[in-house]
Amino acid sequence: MSDLSENVMVAPRQQRRFLRFAHVRRREWQGLLYVAPWLVGFLIFIAYPFVWSIQLSFMDWKGIGTARYVGLDNYVRMFTDDEAFLYSIRNTVAYTAVHVPGTMFLAFVVALLLNERVRFMPLFRTLFYLPSVTSGVATVVLWVWILHPTGLLNRTLGLIGIQGPNWFGSTTWALPGLIIMSFWNIGTTMLIYLAGLQGVPQQLYDAAEIDGANALQRVRYVTLPMMTPSIFLTLVLGIIGSFQVFTAALVATEGGPGYATLFVLLHIYFNAFRFFRMGYASAIAWVLFLIIMLFTALQFWLASRWVYYEGERAG
C-alpha cells in the first residue's frame, strides 16, 4: 500500500490518472461487496416472497397439488361471500379507532408528567416503560387472568358496586377487553413524546408565561403545536401496528367468541394455515397491505395541514 502511494508520487500524469481511476473502481466494488449480504437477503426473503404473494393472490391453491389462476375471484369473494372477512375489517377498524387515540392520549399525559423535574424520575420512567419491553404472550396470559370473570379487574369493579362482565367470554366485551389490555403498553409512544418534549425550547414557555398563560394554556398553545411532528409519527406508526394486531387476540380469544375479536391478520392466519387457502389468504394480505398504505399516504397528505416543522429542527 505504501509502495503504491510512493509510485503515485513519481508517476507521470497519465499513469497517475489511471491509478486514481483504478482506486475508485476498487472502492465501488468494495462498497457493493459490503452491502451484498443485505441485497442477497432482501432478494431471497423479501423481494421473491413479495412477488410470489402477488401471484398467489390471483390463484386458488391448497399449497399442494395444482394451482389454478382464478383472476380476481379471491378479491371479489372476500367482499361478497365471506362474512368473517367483513367482521374482521369491522373489528380491526373499531380496535384501531379506540386503541390508537387512547394510547396516544395516555402516553402524552404520562410523558408530560415524566417531563417534570421531581425525585425518583428514573424509577417512574422505568415503571411506565416496563410493560412495553415485556410485551408478548406472557403479558397477554397475565391480562387473560386479570380480565377473568372472577379476576382482579372485576373484583376491583365489585368494590364500587359494578358487576363486571365475562370479558373474553362475551361477544360484547371481548373487544373492549383487548383494548383495555392494549392501554398497558404505551411505552414506545411515551418515549417518542418524551424525546419530543425535551426539544421544546424553554423560551417559548417563558414567553407564554409572561403573556399570562396558565399551565393548561401552555400545553395547548406551546406544547401541542411544537409536538405535532412526534404526534404525527406516533399516529402513523400506531395505525400501521394496530391494523396488524394479532398476538393478543390469538392468545386471549382465538378471534372469538364468534367473530367478536376476529382481526384481519387472524383471518389471514386461519385461512392460510388452518384451511390452507393459500391464494385467498394472500389476497386478504394484499388488501390489508393496501389499506395500510392508503391510510399512511392519506396521513402524509393531511400532515401539511396540522404538522408544524420548526425550520431545520424537523423531528
Next chain:
Amino acid sequence: MTVETNWDEPERIRPLSWRIVVVLLLVVGSLIYAFPFFWMLSTSLKIPQNIYLDPPQWIPNPVAWENYSLIFDVGPVWAWIANSTLITVATVVLRTLSSLVVAYGFARFAFPGSRVLFILLLSSLMLPGHVTIIPRFLMFRDWHWLDTFWPLIAPNFFSTAFAVFLIRQFLMTLPRELDEAAEIDGANTWDILWRLLLPLSKPAIATVAVFTFIDGWNDFFEPFIFLSTPDNLTLAVGIRWFRTQYETQFHLMMAISVVSVLPIIIAFLFTQKYFIRGIALTGLKS
C-alpha cells in the same frame, strides 16, 4: 447527530403544590402500571385453592415455590428456554455483525446504485411481514426448514433493514477523516471497519443488540408459524401452547410467564440508556 437527552438537567423550580400534584399522579399511575407484574408474581406463588379467593390474597400464604418446579413437569419448559436462548443469541450476534458490515457499505462507499439500494432498504422497513409470510412458509416448506430454527436464524446472516439503518445513521456521525488517516497508514477497508469503526460504534451496536435481544425473545408471530412440535417451540409460543392445554391453571401459567419475562426485565434494567438513545436516534421502533 447524537441526540443527547438532558434528563437530569435541573430546570426552574415549580411551586410546591404543583410538584405534589405531579408526584401524586406519578405514584398512582406507576402503581397501576406496575401492579399487573406484582399480580403475576403473586399468583405464580399460590397454591391452587388460593387463586380465586375473594377478597384476593395479595401475599401468597403458603408460598408455593413448588409451582416453579411443577411447570417443568407439565411441559417441555427446559427445551423452550433452551430454544429461545439459542435462537435469540444467534439472532443478536448474526444480525448485529451482518448489519454492521452492510451499514459500513452504505455509510462510507458511493457506488452506482447505492442511493437506489438505500431507498429500497428504507422502503422494506415499511413492508409489513404479513404480506410475505405465506410465500415464506411455502418456500421454507420446500426447503424442509419448517419445524427447524433455520427460518428464524438464517435471515439474520443477511442483516435487517432497521439495524442497518440505525448503525448507518451512527456511522455517518463519525468523521471520514478518521478513515482517511487510517488509509494513509496502510489500513484496508476491512481493517478500518473492524479495528477503527467497530470500537467507536459501540453505543449504536449495543442499541441494536438490546433491541434485537428483546424483540427476538418476545417474538411470537414467526416462531408460531414456522415451529410446530412441542419440543421445538420457543418460550413465547410454548406459553401459548401451555394455555391451550391447561386453561385454568393460572398459578402455573403465571409461573411460566415470570420465567419468560424475567430475562427481559433484567436485560432492560441494565441497558435502559441504550433504549432511550435508540428511540431518540431513530424516532421509531418497529
